[in-house]
Amino acid sequence: MKTKSLIYYALISSIFLFSLISIWKILVTLQGVELKNFNFEIIITLGIAISLLNLIIGEKLNYLIKSTLFAFIFTFVDGYIVQVMPVWYNIGIFAILIFFSLKINKYSQKYLASEHSSQIVIFDFLTLFGIVLFSFVILFPFYMMLITSFKTQAALLINPLDFSINFKQDFKELFKSYFVIFDTYKFGRYILISTFVSVGTVIVTLLFAIPAAYAVARLNFFGKNFLSTSILIIYMFPAIVLVIPLYTVFSQLGLRNSVGGLLIVYTATTLPVAIYMLQGYFRSIPKELEEAAIMDKLNWFGIIIKIILPLSIPAISSVALYVFMIAWNEFLFSLMFLDNPNSFTLSRAIQYLSGDAETPRQYLMAGSVVVTIPVLLIFVYFEKYLVSGLTAGSVKG
Amino acid sequence: MSDTLSKIEKRTAYILILPAVFLVFSIILFPIFANVWISFKEVGLKDIRIPEPRAKKIVKSIKDNPDQLKVIYKLRNSSLILEIRDVKFQDKLPKNIEPINLDERCRVKSNKIYCDFGNWEAKHKENFQILLKSSDGKQINKKELKTIKPKLTGKSDNILLNTNFTLKNFKKVFFQNEFFDLLSTTFYYTFFGTIGSIVFGILTAQLVNQKFFGRTFMRSVLLFPYVGPVVALAYTWELLLDPYSGTLNNLLMNFQVIQEPLNLLGQKYLTINFFGFDLKLRLALTTVIIFEIWRYFPLAFLFILARLQAVPKELYEAAEVDGAGPLQKFISITLPQITAVISILFMIRFIWNFNKFEDIFLLTGGASGTRTLPINVYEQGFTISDIGMGSAVSIVIVALLLLFMFVYFKLIGKRADEN
Incomplete structure (x- = not known):
């Protein structure tokens, strides 16, 4: 066993344990439990002690017994000697310790003596640490959004750290913010508008993009190369430089404040990437199929409908989902074009709500939950399709 | 015979492609040229109503x-x-x-x-x-x-259509608009946002490229910030960072990390005493950059992960036989494999962060030292109601963008020559 590896192992594993426990403590604090410090020294000392004990005991004890033993010792010291905490807090600590001891179980004296062991130890714990930390940092805002929408303004002002939800209260009381935004702020209407705009954009984009992508993929015409490179260059131009001219022209044409105007702009901004994705896929379809179709005297319309479309369902779905997501999340154009509350999209409606300083934040968060949930559900459910869309479209964002 | 066929083919191609090209031209290319026209005019918001x-x-x-x-x-x-x-x-x-x-x-x-x-x-x-x-x-x-x-x-008369031109807007952009302050803020934001998202992209891609329980779930979760609507996320962060009732400040105070709440989005500078030197950190700008990184590192992650998964396993196995440790493997196998992706990512993200509007607009509205060029377009055009001025700032953005793209394609061309 090398001393360097031993020191790395003991220190890093206990820092990892400390971070796990700190995250648990933060979550516990957010349930309204009074908890004032992380007890850095105590936990690090305990952590080092446990990791060293693990090495000393080695395989003399069954790993399950060993883990339970460690968990008991730690929970006892932390929960009864250092501070007195509710039972469920200690159950959490116990579970974390079980997890931690199972993770350090694989390190033995022999293991630490092997080559590069200190590096491997660091990498292992960094991985674990990364998983925990990234999940926490990413999910926390979403968690907060959801919880805040179930709280009341008064409760939030009294104790901003109390995230606990009283499930005993009336169903109507619990979902009050949602009732308010649907009744008073007409969010039902905004959901309909957002859905209409997004689905409309998907349909119109596909109608324009499929023939164009087919032509780029299959047919020979003058200016083809120029077109396919310019598609991507055009895509690089940001919405913010289009806003002023479009605003003036749309104002003069009376297209502002209309869902139709929004639809045109969304279609145009998503077309380049849709064409780019589809033509790539169309190229991969064997040409022989179309040659047979030409023999059968099908025209291009027939070829697209009868041969290309059925074969490219996966590509079309990913384009559709990607375009839907872009249109649903879009904010800049809806901010610029819509100033009549009757034609707001969801994003614009939430921004409008926040413009009034008096609006209680739980309404804002309820609105945010309403706009976020559909995209997240679609994303989780169709992840495979969306990821390819995201990768192709990721030059934008 | 083949001549007529190719003619038919050409005609069909134009019919198929024309609607899309027309739409993209009128909504994307036309406005870019219209910007040039408007930027040389004195037009206010009220003038554009016919x-x-x-x-x-x-x-x-x-x-x-x-x-x-x-x-x-x-x-x-x-x-x-x-x-x-x-x-x-x-x-x-x-x-x-x-x-x-x-x-x-x-x-x-x-x-x-x-x-x-x-x-x-x-x-x-x-x-x-x-x-x-x-x-x-x-x-x-x-x-x-x-x-x-x-x-x-x-x-x-339509003010937009007459031919009275002036250079006033550009004079104002460069000399009365704190132009260099704007430019430096924009570059600061762009550069650190890009670097940060790439660094976190590498870390997370490296993470998810290993086998562990819940890996697919982790991959989905990592993409959440990018998939979620910007409005919802920005307001959630605003609540989270609020100096008085925000969760973050209260948590930090609760655990005695800080004594006074920090106004993370509303304070321009934070003075840090560092070994007797007073360092001024641009606090609001840093916060906005962190949000930016949080929201866009998933893209870097996606790109880099796709590249990592294509690296042949034999390379790592061979390295192991040669006695390389994890760090060595990362430096001499993984990094060289992903440098190409990283350089492409850097340029793409740089261009996009340079144009980012929504995120800053929703978080700070451009206050406390977070005014970037795109925010300035909105401010000039719609807060101060000077359409001409807004267009002039847009033109500056487009010019810089073309410059970046030129460099980008030059570099890509060079890379293609090398291979």
């Missing part, structure tokens, strides 16, 4: 005389600043009705009244009356009369 002659029709019955009706048209010029020339008026009458004592500017022809009102200056208002009587003794149908709407036409 003046319109308008009429409101009111039908009134006359006491003691049921056979006659009075129609009042409230006429006005909708514009407060521009005149309308050659205003022409037209209204239809139901069949059994004819006017009496018609105004001399008007004439009747086949049941229609035509009037020439000449020129209306800005803010022009007039009440114009017509007396009507029924020609066959029947009572006049008031409802029918009301539902017919008068038509008005007129000519007016």
Whole structure:
């Protein structure tokens, strides 16, 4: 066993344990439990002690017994000697310790003596640490959004750290913010508008993009190369430089404040990437199929409908989902074009709500939950399709 | 034979591609050129409304005389600043009705009244009356009369279409707009946002490229910030960072990490004492950059992960046989494999962060030292209502963007030559 590896192992594993426990403590604090410090020294000392004990005991004890033993010792010291905490807090600590001891179980004296062991130890714990930390940092805002929408303004002002939800209260009381935004702020209407705009954009984009992508993929015409490179260059131009001219022209044409105007702009901004994705896929379809179709005297319309479309369902779905997501999340154009509350999209409606300083934040968060949930559900459910869309479209964002 | 075929092919291709090209040209390319035009003009937000002659029709019955009706048209010029020339008026009458004592500017022809009102200056208002009587003794149908709407036409100058140009806007952009402050903030934001998202992208991709329980779930979760709507996420962060009732400040104070709440989005500078030196950190800008990294590292992650998964496993196995440790493997196998992706990512993200508007707008609105060029476009155009100025800033953005793209394609071309 090398001393360097031993020191790395003991220190890093206990820092990892400390971070796990700190995250648990933060979550516990957010349930309204009074908890004032992380007890850095105590936990690090305990952590080092446990990791060293693990090495000393080695395989003399069954790993399950060993883990339970460690968990008991730690929970006892932390929960009864250092501070007195509710039972469920200690159950959490116990579970974390079980997890931690199972993770350090694989390190033995022999293991630490092997080559590069200190590096491997660091990498292992960094991985674990990364998983925990990234999940926490990413999910926390979403968690907060959801919880805040179930709280009341008064409760939030009294104790901003109390995230606990009283499930005993009336169903109507619990979902009050949602009732308010649907009744008073007409969010039902905004959901309909957002859905209409997004689905409309998907349909119109596909109608324009499929023939164009087919032509780029299959047919020979003058200016083809120029077109396919310019598609991507055009895509690089940001919405913010289009806003002023479009605003003036749309104002003069009376297209502002209309869902139709929004639809045109969304279609145009998503077309380049849709064409780019589809033509790539169309190229991969064997040409022989179309040659047979030409023999059968099908025209291009027939070829697209009868041969290309059925074969490219996966590509079309990913384009559709990607375009839907872009249109649903879009904010800049809806901010610029819509100033009549009757034609707001969801994003614009939430921004409008926040413009009034008096609006209680739980309404804002309820609105945010309403706009976020559909995209997240679609994303989780169709992840495979969306990821390819995201990768192709990721030059934008 | 083959000639006609290729002709047909060409024609088909143009038919298929034209709608898309037309749409993209009119919504994306046209505005970019229109920006150039507008940026050389002095145009305010109020100038872009086209003046319109308008009429409101009111039908009134006359006491003691049921056979006659009075129609009042409230006429006005909708514009407060521009005149309308050659205003022409037209209204239809139901069949059994004819006017009496018609105004001399008007004439009747086949049941229609035509009037020439000449020129209306800005803010022009007039009440114009017509007396009507029924020609066959029947009572006049008031409802029918009301539902017919008068038509008005007129000519007016459109500020956008005339050819008065000025360089004022550009002078203002460069000399009265704290231009270099804007530029440095934009670069600061862009550069650190890009670097940060790539670094976290590498870390997370490296993470997910290993086998562990819940790996697919982790991959989905990592993409959440990018997939979620920016409005919802920005407001959530605003709540999270609020100095008084925000969760983060309260947590930090609760665990005694800080004594005073930090106004993370509203304070321009934070002075940190570092070994006796006072360091000034741009606090709000840093916070905005962190949000930016949080939201966009998933893209870097996605790209890099895809590349990592394509690295042949044998390379790592061979390295292991040679006795390489994890760090060595990362430096001498993983990094060289992903440098190409990273350089592409860097350039793409750089361009996009440079143009980022929504995130900053929603978090700080451009206050406390977070004013970037895109925010300035919005401010000039819609807060100060100077459309010309906003366009001029847009032009600066487009020019810089073209410069970046030029460099980008130069580098990509070079890389292609090397391979």
